[in-house]
Amino acid sequence: MGKSSYQPKRFAVVGAGPVGAIVAAFLSRGGCDVTLCDVVPSLLKPALDPGILIEGTETLQAKVTRTTTRVDELIGNPPDVVIVAVKATALPLIASSLEGFAAEGRYVVSWQNGIDTERVLAEHLGAEFVLRAVVNLGCVPVGPAHVRIAFHHRPHLIQELDPRSMAAAAGISEVFTACGLDTRRTDQIQHMVWRKAVLNACMNPICAVTGKTMAEVINDPILFHLVDALIKEGVSVARANEFRLGSDYYPYCIDYIRNAGHHKPSMLQDIEAGRRTEVDYINGKVVEYGAQAGVPTPYNTMIRGLVKALEPK
Amino acid sequence: MKLKQLSIFLENAPGRLYEATHALGEAGINLRSLCISDSSDFGVLRILVSDVGKARRVIMEKQLPARIDDVVAVEIDDTPGSLARILYPFKEIRVNVEYMYALAGASSGKAVMVFRFNDNDKAIEVLRGNKVRILDAEAFGMIESK
Numbered sequence: 001m002g003k004s005s006y007q008p009k010r011f012a013v014v015g016a017g018p019v020g021a022i023v024a025a026f027l028s029r030g031g032c033d034v035t036l037c038d039v040v041p042s043l044l045k046p047a048l049d050p051g052i053l054i055e056g057t058e059t060l061q062a063k064v065t066r067t068t069t070r071v072d073e074l075i076g077n078p079p080d081v082v083i084v085a086v087k088a089t090a091l092p093l094i095a096s097s098l099e100g101f102a103a104e105g106r107y108v109v110s111w112q113n114g115i116d117t118e119r120v121l122a123e124h125l126g127a128e129f130v131l132r133a134v135v136n137l138g139c140v141p142v143g144p145a146h147v148r149i150a151f152h153h154r155p156h157l158i159q160e161l162d163p164r165s166m167a168a169a170a171g172i173s174e175v176f177t178a179c180g181l182d183t184r185r186t187d188q189i190q191h192m193v194w195r196k197a198v199l200n201a202c203m204n205p206i207c208a209v210t211g212k213t214m215a216e217v218i219n220d221p222i223l224f225h226l227v228d229a230l231i232k233e234g235v236s237v238a239r240a241n242e243f244r245l246g247s248d249y250y251p252y253c254i255d256y257i258r259n260a261g262h263h264k265p266s267m268l269q270d271i272e273a274g275r276r277t278e279v280d281y282i283n284g285k286v287v288e289y290g291a292q293a294g295v296p297t298p299y300n301t302m303i304r305g306l307v308k309a310l311e312p313k
Numbered sequence: 314m315k316l317k318q319l320s321i322f323l324e325n326a327p328g329r330l331y332e333a334t335h336a337l338g339e340a341g342i343n344l345r346s347l348c349i350s351d352s353s354d355f356g357v358l359r360i361l362v363s364d365v366g367k368a369r370r371v372i373m374e375k376q377l378p379a380r381i382d383d384v385v386a387v388e389i390d391d392t393p394g395s396l397a398r399i400l401y402p403f404k405e406i407r408v409n410v411e412y413m414y415a416l417a418g419a420s421s422g423k424a425v426m427v428f429r430f431n432d433n434d435k436a437i438e439v440l441r442g443n444k445v446r447i448l449d450a451e452a453f454g455m456i457e458s459k
């Protein structure tokens with residue numbers, strides 16, 4: 001397949017947490033014009049100078065072009081592409097802030113965990129201007145604009161919501177890949193989202209509730225029994241809703257978890273930092289889709305409730 | 314003619330409503346109208362505010378789950394049967410009211426109703442056709458541009 005006709009050069013990354021910082025750093029290093037946006041000014045300052053520092057599975061440091069604390073400022077000086085890398089809970093407000101951004105040749109990418117994040121964006125911006133990605137890396141914040149990548153399972157995946165934006169998805173994936181953040185356009189994103197979400201749903205809340213790393217959870221027989229039950233429940237819900245996980249999904253899950261090592265998933269990081277989690281967009285969605293298909297979800301309902309109880313009041 | 318309403322989702326726990334309203338107050342944001350409803354485990358605070366952009370930033374900084382929805386505000390006579398008369402045409406065209414709340418004392422002898430319709434644009438057409446006064450952001454003293 002030839003090169004896409006769409007080759008964006010100007011990006012904005014909304015969310016200067018670990019995931020957003022990684023995207024901004026790779027794009028900046030690759031020569032793109034990058035605006036990093038977050039409501040927390042202290043996360044932005046070092047991204048301009050000395051630059052975002054990435055360590056772990058790879059090492060790089062790169063300065064973004066500019067920063068802003070206001071998402072709506074992006075409307076006045078619009079980039080080609082906005083990468084949304086905030087927690088899913090912040091999405092409805094971010095989406096409404098971006099109203100007016102959508103136009104010919106401009107796109108918004110949900111570069112996030114969780115189910116249905118792209119639908120929240122599409123509701124405000126229109127499906128034609130929204131793309132969904134599945135991000136395949138684990139990372140932890142070391143400090144402002146300083147991130148450690150724990151694991152990086154290339155490639156990341158991206159797909160348009162509307163067939164008219166296929167060239168945009170291809171073009172964005174080419175630019176990302178050229179910048180070192182290998183990304184492939186797919187036509188199976190919903191299935192991929194569920195593959196990732198069931199994986200997150202089985203591990204992240206168990207880690208969040210117990211305070212244990214992924215390796216500690218998988219090596220504890222009692223906790224592994226819960227992980228196993230959550231995988232099986234998630235698989236049942238996905239299949240009842242006709243999402244294709246693949247025949248190798250269970251061993252894939254176990255391998256993925258084993259290779260993650262002593263990583264603290266973001267849900268545990270959030271609980272430890274006193275932040276809200278994405279549990280509603282992960283286990284909450286498994287519960288929601290389970291109800292839709294008539295599949296009981298006692299394990300997901302229980303673990304979601306326990307995580308919600310730990311969230312800040 | 315549509316207004317931007319901020320809907321903030323608050324767990325049913327002591328202090329959550331205070332936390333949200335205090336943050337908005339500290340930022341100098343005036344509440345133009347307000348309603349709160351509850352479900353089993355959380356409530357929804359629906360507000361029209363003097364500065365939507367600023368309110369959105371305040372709520373983002375507080376990390377409260379929230380969203381912006383379009384609503385329609387209309388002025389009706391403060392007399393028996395006025396609301397029913399306004400609602401009557403919607404039966405025919407299958408436009409549903411998802412929720413509504415009243416704002417008393419907005420103008421003398423009049424009541425203001427805030428509606429969320431399942432099709433706001435179609436509802437506005439019908440209301441205009443029936444000579445119902447629809448209130449814009451300016452009438453509420455709201456800034457929506459930022």
